[in-house]
Amino acid sequence: GQNIDQPTEMTATEGAIVQINCTYQTSGFNGLFWYQQHAGEAPTFLSYNVLDGLEEKGRFSSFLSRSKGYSYLLLKELQMKDSASYLCAVRDGDKIIFGKGTRLHILP
């Protein structure tokens, strides 16, 4: 089976740091993605991890542990425009399977 879990909602304060966790159980694994999606819009690519460890890209970082089936997305120096849903997705062979997403609310 395929199961990707992430928290439904999170709230953080402008300027702070937030970590969004994702756990997965899939029949195969060829990499893990994080996407950002504003309501009613298309998902946009944030990061890709295929090997264990931390990938840093500006204010966003993503971590992967394949042995634990675990990833997180770290957002630093939060801005109001970061209010969005964050989607964790796993490439499993010819499929890209998404979790239900974490809706992040940013408070001023």
Added chain:
Amino acid sequence: DSGVTQTPKHLITATGQRVTLRCSPRSGDLSVYWYQQSLDQGLQFLIHYYNGEERAKGNILERFSAQQFPDLHSELNLSSLELGDSALYFCASSGTGTTEAFFGQGTRLTVV
């Protein structure tokens, strides 16, 4: 702009009808993925085509079908529509050797 084009942007139709959604991938991309996103739901994987061939199927209903043409554009056909089929339908494309998939702006289907 991701370079992936979906038409139409909005579609309103009645129950029992059939519609066709169209997707043009980024130039040079061979893979097209289709997803359904219902209100407050995640992206549900429907189907993946690569260079004209079906490569993987998700939980796609038998009333739904897709194809990818020689020019690499793809169409998703939805028939015998039900109220519950109302959703955003996204396609995404990726190329050989690339990692991420790029999404189109989606087609919002409303079944009344």
